[in-house]
Amino acid sequence: MIILDTNAVDAVVQGRFDPQEKYLDEYSISVVTLGECLRGWILYPQNRTLAAVASLVRNLDESAILPYGPEEARVFARIAGRVTARKRIPDLMIAATAIVAGLPLVTFDTGLEAVARDLAASGPPDLALVVHLLDI
């Protein structure tokens, strides 16, 4: 099982990335990505990628959407204090979701890879983040 970052979901509908072909495994998303995907379509309904992404995530089984609850919030607070790379709040919330779920985060975002390196260098083992960086 893997977690797709929002930019990876964009790439899926654009035909640039096939999660099941690459990993032969099931994919999931964070509720943060769900929100970002639906918001993108609401803000830019004429954009066909954002419309297709919103439709895809709306049709995902609930079991494929990982929650953000108290445990994720505690991990978010801990990694936000440790990470020196400048990252936006939703990215760190998605990273916290991946850490709590113990699943690799698949993304095009080199900033998230930097976060994983920061945590590997300075964080305790329970904050380990595995990032699979996709080629642009």
Added chain:
Amino acid sequence: MDTIQMTLRGVPVAVADVLRAQARDAGKSLNQYMIDRLSSDAERFARKRNLVENHRLADITQDEIDEVQKLRAAMKDDWE
């Protein structure tokens, strides 16, 4: 429907005990219970694959890819 025979080796006893109990609770033989569970997993995998295939856009251009990346970046900036 075509079927084949599959054999599992090395199943931990504790796992086998749980599966047998679940099969009993479901009123099924262990064989039928395992087939149903594996079929359910395979169907979920296929559903997700179909979902991706049904939403994949044809003829996407580099300009469209670039535009979506700019829109995503702008949306993230709203958080700050």
